[in-house]
Structures are given as C-alpha cells and as structure tokens.
Amino acid sequence: MRWNKYTVILGAILLSGCATTTPALEAHSPNFGKAVAQNIAAQRIAPTAKDKADTFIPPNRARQKAAREAYENGTVKEPISVTTTGDE
Incomplete structure (x- = not known):
C-alpha cells in the first residue's frame, strides 16, 4: 500500500x-488558422442562382490536347507560387 501512495505522489x-502558465496557441503566428479559413471559403457552395449557373465550365478540347502534348514533350510551364494568407 505504501508503494502505491509514493507512485501517486511521484x-x-x-x-x-507539463503544466504551462501561457496559453498553448500564444506562440503561434497571428495568421494561425487562416489557411483553413481560406480553404473553406474557396470550397463554399455558390449562394445565388447566377453563381450556381457559372460553376460549369465546358471542356475545351483544343486546350486539353495542347496540354497533353506539352506534358508528353516536357514543355510544361512552371506554375506560379501561391500562398493562402498573402505572406511571402
């Protein structure tokens, strides 16, 4: 019984x-969580009928063929770097 008491105290x-006196998120960037908010905004449901009508983009067969040929030839353009919060 004595051994259990010491184990509990230890x-x-x-x-x-492990306890801290400061909040866990205080050391993070002020932009912490903005990437998730940006992703939610980008994937939101179109709110108006006009926005819903503008979500379908018909395929352009000529552009698809050109993209496939550029990929096969190794002449694909380098993508532009994009950030979610505007920080560089």
Whole structure:
C-alpha cells in the first residue's frame, strides 16, 4: 500500500511539470488558422442562382490536347507560387 501512495505522489509531481502558465496557441503566428479559413471559403457552395449557373465550365478540347502534348514533350510551364494568407 505504501508503494502505491509514493507512485501517486511521484505521478502528480511529474504531471505538474507539463503544466504551462501561457496559453498553448500564444506562440503561434497571428495568421494561425487562416489557411483553413481560406480553404473553406474557396470550397463554399455558390449562394445565388447566377453563381450556381457559372460553376460549369465546358471542356475545351483544343486546350486539353495542347496540354497533353506539352506534358508528353516536357514543355510544361512552371506554375506560379501561391500562398493562402498573402505572406511571402
């Protein structure tokens, strides 16, 4: 029984070492979480009938063929770098 008491006390002392006095997210960037908000905004449902009508883009067979040929020839353009929060 004595051994269990010491184990509990030692466990409480060790767990108290994990406690902090500052909030867990205080050390993060002020932009923390903005990427998720940006992704949610990009994937939202179109709210108006006009927006819903503009979501279908018919395929352009000539552009598809040109893209496939550029890929096969190794002449694909380098993509432009994009960020979610405007930070560089």
